Amino acid sequence: MPEQKHRAPTAQNDGQPRGDAPAGDDRTGTTAEEIAASFHGHLTRTVGRPLERSSVIDQYHALSFTVRDSLMDQWLETIETYRQEDVRVLGYLSAEYLLGPHLPNDLLNLDLTPETEQAMKSVGFDLESIAAEEPEPGLGNGGLGRLAACFLDSLSTLDVPVIGYGLRYEFGIFRQEIVDGWQVETSDKWLQFGNPWEIQASMSLVVGLFGHTETYTDDQGAVRHRWVPGYKVKGIPFDTPIPGYKTRTVNRLRLWKSEAVDSFDLGVFNSGDYAGAVRSKMESETISKVLYPPDEKVEGKRLRLTQQFFFTSCSLQDMVRIHLSLGKPLEEFDRKWTVQLNDTHPSIGIAELMRLLMDEHEMGWDDAWRVTQTSFGYTNHTLLPEALERWPLDLFGNLLPRHLEIIFEINQRFLDDMRRRYPNDDARMRRMSIIGEDGERTVQMAHLAVVGSKAVNGVAELHTQLLEETTLSDYYEAFPERFSNKTNGVTPRRWLMLSNPELTGLINEAIGTDWHKDLYGLKLLEPYARDTEFLNRWRKTQEGSKGRLAAYIKEMMSIDVDPTSMFDVQVKRLHEYKRQHLNALHILSLYCQIKSGAVKDLTPRTFLFGGKAAPSYTMAKLIIKLICQIGALVNSDPQVNHLLKVIFLPNYSVSLGQRIYPAADLSEQISTAGFEASGTGCMKFMMNGAVTLGTLDGANIEIRKEVGEENFFLFGLTAPEISDLRHAGYNPRGYYEKSPLLREALDGLRDGRFSNGDRGLFAPLVNDLLNSDRYLVLADFDAYVAAQLEAGKAYSDPSRWGPMSLLNTARSGKFSSDRTIRQYCEDIWELPVGKR
Ligand code: 26V
Secondary structure: OOOOOOOOOOOOOOOOOOOOOOOOOOOOOOOHHHHHHHHHHHHHHHHOOOHHHOOHHHHHHHHHHHHHHHHHHHHHHHHHHHHHHOOOEEEEEOOOEEOOOOHHHHHHHHOOHHHHHHHHHHOOOOHHHHHOOOOOOEEOOOHHHHHHHHHHHHHHHOOOOEEEEEEOOOEOOOEEEEEOOEEEEEOOOOOOOOOOOOEEOOOOEEEEEOOEEEEEEOOOOOEEEEEEOOEEEEEEEEEEEEEOOOOOOEEEEEEEEEEEOOOOOHHHHHOOOHHHHHHHHHHHHHOOOEOOOOOOOOOOHHHHHHHHHHHHHHHHHHHHHHHHHOOOOHHHHHHHEEEEEEOOOOOOHHHHHHHHHHHHOOOOHHHHHHHHHHHEEEEOOOOOHHHOOEEEHHHHHHHOHHHHHHHHHHHHHHHHHHHHHOOOOHHHHHHHOOEEOOOOOEEEHHHHHHHOOOEEEEOOHHHHHHHHHHHOHHHHHHOHHHEEEOOOOEOHHHHHHHOOHHHHHHHHHHHOOHHHOOHHHHHHHHHHHHOHHHHHHHHHHHHHHHHHHHHHHHHHHOOOOOOOOEEEEEEOOOOHHHOHHHHHHHHHHHHHHHHHOOOOOOOOEEEEEEOOOOOOOHHHHHHHHHHHHHHHHHHOOOOOOOOEEEEEEOOOOHHHHHHHHHHOOEEEEOOOOOOOOOOOHHHHHHHOOOEEEEOOOOOHHHHHHHHOHHHOEEOOOOHHHHHHHHHHOOOHHHHHHHOHHHHHHHHHHHHOOOOOOOOOOOHHHHHHHHHOOOOOHHHHHHHHHHHHHHHHHHHOOHHHHHHHHHHHHHOOHHHEHHHHHHHHHHHHHOOOOOOO
16 A cells, blocks of 8 residues: 555545544544544543643553554554455464564554644643553563564555464563662553553454263264364454554454353353352453463473463464355455464464364365365464473363364375375384374474465574574475564564664764665665764764763662763573673683783773563573673772763663664674574664674574675684584583683682672572583683673774764664564465565
8 A cells, every 4th residue: 555644535535635524523534633632532532631730641541542542543444455355364473472562663664653642742742751551561571572563563564464373471571670780570460550552353253171071973974073172262353453554554453352152151150159150251261361481391381381282272263264154155264364373372273273164164174174274374483392391191181172183184195195105114204293193292383384374484594504404404395385483583574663763863964764674775884984083973863872871871760870881782582592791700700800900991880780580480581680680789889980881771671672772783693503493683683783692593694794794793603513513422521620710710709709708599590600501601601701802892992983883873774673574474374575
């Protein structure tokens, strides 16, 4: 749909200016006066508060309803266009969406920010303060969920028809507080004051659980199977409009809430069992209650599988329902729909679509398999073996008995086929089976996803290569044509234009605005890398962002940081493979060197950290404590604190990220090579002009290729070197003994020098590093210190740093999620991309 700022034609409004129509009657007007009138209308009629006694949260609700009105017209128009053009649609299945605040983003995409600012001013309010009231929908843990949100933005911007499907968690990712240096989790009640961005659709679907299966003969004498569930729950859809940037396309995100089929058992209630009467309601509602952190162990395992099945079944039933309502035969399901599995969480969908087609719509196995297998695509997001989902057979069969039968049959037919291709190769058959037989028997969801999909992809070049060579090598050998790489990307709307309006203004001034929809257009900035005057403005702009972050730190944590110091930032989930402790050990080493007088003229640095640790991940929580402990030590020491500051910013989130990326000088991407599938934070830093210090891992490799090796600080072992080292036998103690800096830092930790004499506090961490060090922190330490030194030197010379920073932005075009989505559309989804 073409770019157009004005209102959609409606029955009352044919798109022509309406002359004397009273202001306030049209709720989708785009002038400041019309927005103010609509806002006023919502404040009084929808929220029910007079202007003068309204709270900021009332104002936030009224303004959100105002913006939503504009979205709804375009939404209806989009749906009508899709219907008339009978378009192919992407069903994107994801257990997580980390959307971030809607209001400022939707205003940007609708191109209504200046008018809305003016409208709010005209009624005596401030848009920024109103927007600050929005609770962030934190329906994800990290990169995987944020990627899904960036994809939705790009899909709408490129006019691609999609329904994003997921779970409407009542409690999103926990809020993180830091108490005495330790992470403390509190629940995230993001829905407590209502959510103006969602609309409950007036329908529901039923999902079965537990029970047994039956075989019967139908009227035509055919033998059929059916599932008799022991328990049923209702799925209620809540839709959120997803506008594209300067296009009239508004797609939908449909999130499912679970409810009891009968919310209240009156019979049981009348018999006097009051608690029993509400129990089933509570159990049903538990399904969409909480977002799981990624490392929960046995507890909750069944609930997690239930969540996955619940939202996947609702979503597929919804697609089938829409398909049939269009009068289409289910044999053509795969022509109308392409279904993407965002990791294995929704991969039970392969068995569920088979069941829907065969048991509920009487399709034969071969047709159902053809439709299923050509409908699905699977994206893998991690190589960590402990993160690959495997369900114990008895748990799975108890909850989903019919699906287990279908999976057994898929597996049998698949292995029969493989046996014909690889005769007498039992070892290969065992490796490829969907049913794992090592120890406890399991259903291996990644195997099901590969067998049941037409396309499999990794999320960065190295990651895809490692998938093909290691984790999924047997499958790659059998079906190489199914595999491809789709390097991740991030939306430049949220991560540059919205979060860094100052830099955006400077770029627009220099090269115009074509880059907003084609990020490769940033290349036009390259000549400015030789323009001293422009580089000065570039630096000033970044210092402005650093100043604002410094003010935020002062307000939240009462700590002064110097905006002219180098901002060295690591923000991401806490995990040992991401090696926040490598960063921390380096800071400790600098501290020791300053104290001993070995180092005097250091480039002043502010080390910033942020990120959440999974609640049961003890080592990750200890690493947070370590960072905070170092912060307490360093920040209060007058001998050191003019050179070093260490800040752990609590409750890292999308909105906090938007404050941090524009203020970063150095982007820490220091995972052990081969472990970070892609990383997407690295791309947000790069777009905002931060220089990367990193290993050859994930998307870092491609960032370095784009920006040039002279504009990237590289260190550390490569993935093949690590594999060789492990084979030869890795001995972390050897590195400890050889490196005086490392010895000083680790010994200090062990002796309690940094923890007021408490020798036990960091012992688990030190012992782990010295005795096993699975992520090779010690092997990479000296190289990391050297790269840090080099980065510090470069920063202290503005004539060197300025061009580096600018070229990072100029060469970040590849890392727009628009590019990623175009590749999925072309290679996997077979979907046309709208005109730019
Ligand atoms: C899951 C688990 C579960 C068990 C314990 C350890 C652990 C560690 C990580 C995970 C994450 C699984 C999926 C995920 O979030 N992957 C991330 O996906 C991003 C988007 O593709 C990508 O940029 C990140 O590199 C990748 O970690």
